Amino acid sequence: MLLPERETCPCCDGRLVEIGADSAERLDVLPAQFRVLVTRRPKLACRAC
Numbered sequence: 001m002l003l004p005e006r007e008t009c010p011c012c013d014g015r016l017v018e019i020g021a022d023s024a025e026r027l028d029v030l031p032a033q034f035r036v037l038v039t040r041r042p043k044l045a046c047r048a049c
Contacts, residue, residue, distance in 0.1 A: 001040045009046035016044035 007016050020043045028035045 001042070004042065004044055007044070009049055012046065012048050014046045014048035016046055018042045019045045 004016070008014065009016055022041045022043060024039045024041075026037055026039075028037050
């Protein structure tokens with residue numbers, strides 16, 4: 001999981017809360033072996049704005 005650079009709202013400096021997540025998959029090919037790697041990125045929002 002990748003963490004966000006900042007956890008405060010750039011508009012009001014309020015705390016950001018997670019409202020979901022985006023994920024990306026890529027195929028990693030190894031000799032005679034396949035793996036699916038999932039990267040999860042949280043989506044954050046400010047409850048004050």
